[in-house]
Amino acid sequence: xxxxxxxxxxxxxxxxxxxxxxxxxxxxxxxxxxxxxxxxxxxxxxxxxxxxxxxxxxxxxxxxxxxxxxxxxxxxxxxxxxxxxxxxxxxxxxxxxxxxxxxxxxxxxxxxxxxxxxxxxxxxxxxxxxxxxx
Numbered sequence: 001x002x003x004x005x006x007x008x009x010x011x012x013x014x015x016x017x018x019x020x021x022x023x024x025x026x027x028x029x030x031x032x033x034x035x036x037x038x039x040x041x042x043x044x045x046x047x048x049x050x051x052x053x054x055x056x057x058x059x060x061x062x063x064x065x066x067x068x069x070x071x072x073x074x075x076x077x078x079x080x081x082x083x084x085x086x087x088x089x090x091x092x093x094x095x096x097x098x099x100x101x102x103x104x105x106x107x108x109x110x111x112x113x114x115x116x117x118x119x120x121x122x123x124x125x126x127x128x129x130x131x132x133x134x
Contacts, residue, residue, distance in 0.1 A: 004068030007079050011061035018054045018090055053089045
């Protein structure tokens with residue numbers, strides 16, 4: 001059993017990470033009309049798919065916020081099921097991008113590696129701090 005606050009933190013972090021990446025990296029791929037007096041905007045399918053996945057991650061975050069007000073603990077299996085089902089959707093929408101955006105994939109991987117390194121250093125520091133004062 002885990003507390004709902006862990007679920008809130010995980011899905012809030014996923015929302016914070018996925019949504020800006022979808023907007024920053026794919027924002028220049030919106031096609032606009034060049035005909036004078038005629039305005040159309042076309043969103044590519046991978047942009048829309050990324051925003052849909054970001055929306056579902058946000059829905060999970062809101063769900064865990066609601067659960068945290070009603071329950072004090074959540075089944076670990078249920079939490080891992082939510083996480084395992086949402087992570088492939090995030091990675092698949094990142095892989096359906098066109099060929100010219102593969103440099104963005106390398107940038108995403110390097111930023112994710114840096115974030116994981118920082119998170120591991122913070123968690124290691126917390127662990128050392130807690131163990132050192134016992």
